[in-house]
Amino acid sequence: MNIKNKIVELNRISLKYHTPKKEILVLDNLNLDIYEREFVTIVGPSGCGKSTTLSLISGLITPSLGKIFINGKSLNSINSKTAYMLQRDYLFNWRTIEENVMLGLEIRKILLKSNKKYALRLLKKYGLKKFLECYPYQISGGMRQKAALIRTLAVKPEILLLDEPFSALDYQTRITISEEVKQIINEENKTAVLVSHDISEAIFLSDRVVVFSNRPSKVQRILKIEFDENTLTVREKRNHKKFNEYFEIIWNELNKK
Amino acid sequence: MKKEKIIYSPDHLKFLKKRKKDACVIYFFQISIFLTFILFWEILAKLNWIDAFLVSSPSRIFSTIIELSNKGQLWDNIGFTVFETILGFLFGTILGIIIATIIWYSPLVSKVSEPYLVVFNALPKVALGPIIIVWMGTNIKSIITMALLVSTIVSIINILSGFKDVNREEILLMRSFGASKTQILTKLVLPANISTIVSTLKINVGMSLIGVITGEFLVSTKGIGYLIVYGGQIFKLDLVMAGIFILGIIASIMYIGVAKLEHACDR
Numbered sequence: 001m002n003i004k005n006k007i008v009e010l011n012r013i014s015l016k017y018h019t020p021k022k023e024i025l026v027l028d029n030l031n032l033d034i035y036e037r038e039f040v041t042i043v044g045p046s047g048c049g050k051s052t053t054l055s056l057i058s059g060l061i062t063p064s065l066g067k068i069f070i071n072g073k074s075l076n077s078i079n080s081k082t083a084y085m086l087q088r089d090y091l092f093n094w095r096t097i098e099e100n101v102m103l104g105l106e107i108r109k110i111l112l113k114s115n116k117k118y119a120l121r122l123l124k125k126y127g128l129k130k131f132l133e134c135y136p137y138q139i140s141g142g143m144r145q146k147a148a149l150i151r152t153l154a155v156k157p158e159i160l161l162l163d164e165p166f167s168a169l170d171y172q173t174r175i176t177i178s179e180e181v182k183q184i185i186n187e188e189n190k191t192a193v194l195v196s197h198d199i200s201e202a203i204f205l206s207d208r209v210v211v212f213s214n215r216p217s218k219v220q221r222i223l224k225i226e227f228d229e230n231t232l233t234v235r236e237k238r239n240h241k242k243f244n245e246y247f248e249i250i251w252n253e254l255n256k257k
Numbered sequence: 258m259k260k261e262k263i264i265y266s267p268d269h270l271k272f273l274k275k276r277k278k279d280a281c282v283i284y285f286f287q288i289s290i291f292l293t294f295i296l297f298w299e300i301l302a303k304l305n306w307i308d309a310f311l312v313s314s315p316s317r318i319f320s321t322i323i324e325l326s327n328k329g330q331l332w333d334n335i336g337f338t339v340f341e342t343i344l345g346f347l348f349g350t351i352l353g354i355i356i357a358t359i360i361w362y363s364p365l366v367s368k369v370s371e372p373y374l375v376v377f378n379a380l381p382k383v384a385l386g387p388i389i390i391v392w393m394g395t396n397i398k399s400i401i402t403m404a405l406l407v408s409t410i411v412s413i414i415n416i417l418s419g420f421k422d423v424n425r426e427e428i429l430l431m432r433s434f435g436a437s438k439t440q441i442l443t444k445l446v447l448p449a450n451i452s453t454i455v456s457t458l459k460i461n462v463g464m465s466l467i468g469v470i471t472g473e474f475l476v477s478t479k480g481i482g483y484l485i486v487y488g489g490q491i492f493k494l495d496l497v498m499a500g501i502f503i504l505g506i507i508a509s510i511m512y513i514g515v516a517k518l519e520h521a522c523d524r
Contacts, residue, residue, distance in 0.1 A: 084433040
């Protein structure tokens with residue numbers, strides 16, 4: 001990251017939910033900047049509005065107060081620069097992998113030859129070539145999650161919103177797939193915002209980790225993650241002495257009263 | 258995917274044999290219960306232990322059906338009832354899908370219509386018979402209306418609950434791609450509910466038949482329902498029993514047909 005372009009700016013965001021009995025303040029005066037090609041992970045106690053923050057960035061919900069800027073422009077409808085990857089892959093069983101990957105293109109009505117080609121290229125590049133004609137229930141969980149990522153990438157988003165995309169996978173798959181996803185995101189020059197409960201995952205995937213406070217949430221701490229070399233694998237990062245330092249810092253932040 | 262030739266191990270063969278045997282045992286009992294029942298009925302009637310005038314007997318039912326067939330009344334009446342039933346369940350389901358879709362589209366319509374659906378569902382539709390006759394006249398229109406009344410409301414409730422059961426996160430995914438409500442409907446909600454719709458079709462075979470027979474009881478001069486009512490009026494219980502027997506066969510055939518369709522969809 002040489003030139004740091006601010007791609008997302010959350011400016012004094014507050015969000016309230018209403019139930020018949022009470023008003024819940026989920027986010028209180030939240031400020032957060034995300035830069036181009038950055039991998040940011042949000043961690044925090046459950047119910048602190050991490051996923052809500054992703055929905056805000058995607059434009060699916062609008063804040064009660066405050067403004068969101070995408071590339072300097074104020075956001076006021078669905079943000080077409082973003083795309084989601086969710087905890088479960090939500091590949092539709094009545095579509096083949098190829099058809100699933102084309103879903104976003106179909107919905108946005110941009111099922112052009114060039115876009116299709118791009119999606120197919122991604123599928124081939126990242127090892128899903130032989131599963132094109134398969135249905136989701138015929139392939140493994142890791143492969144499905146990769147297909148879901150490519151479905152997300154196919155619409156050429158600038159910002160990927162990852163809402164605990166690995167937490168439904170078994171431990172081993174989780175590590176290999178998360179590493180692969182990180183690599184794909186880097187190679188395709190995307191910005192990513194990940195929501196996670198897993199501190200280790202946050203450390204070995206991110207450039208920065210953002211710790212949210214308890215509800216009503218604001219940013220409690222932003223931690224820059226820097227290992228000495230850039231190209232460490234997950235296992236190398238795990239054994240690095242800095243890993244434990246970062247882990248301790250985040251752990252303490254999360255347990256602060 | 259290609260099918261590979263499977264070589265069975267002896268244990269596997271034993272397992273398959275046992276499965277086949279179990280299936281045979283079940284068929285055997287199913288069929289023999291039916292035959293025993295028919296046989297006893299016939300014998301008791303022949304021995305005059307039961308009054309065949311009141312309860313009829315298998316041979317009398319059979320000869321009644323033959324008689325109907327000879328008079329050219331059998332296939333006419335069957336055709337009439339089957340035709341009405343098919344109309345009833347097809348249009349009932351289609352109407353159900355359309356109305357369920359409208360209700361799904363608008364949360365406001367959904368909430369407003371809820372008590373009406375509940376009341377209309379609980380109401381015995383046969384109570385509306387006199388009104389239908391006055392409005393539609395004593396003809397096939399009344400019968401079809403009755404069949405539609407019975408099947409549509411069940412379809413709406415069934416299909417709507419399927420529509421509402423669609424995973425909220427799948428909808429979130431669609432929306433994050435910028436999908437409109439129509440796109441969510443056509444690309445997610447409808448394909449996700451194909452099996453709900455087919456199973457509704459299955460329920461509606463029965464529902465529509467109820468409606469049609471009720472309708473025929475009320476207004477008709479044709480159809481199996483008419484034969485049954487007529488038989489009752491002239492105290493010809495053989496005719497009533499024959500009608501019931503034919504209805505049973507019609508219902509089974511139609512049900513099996515739709516079940517086959519369901520199987521094809523599940524594939």
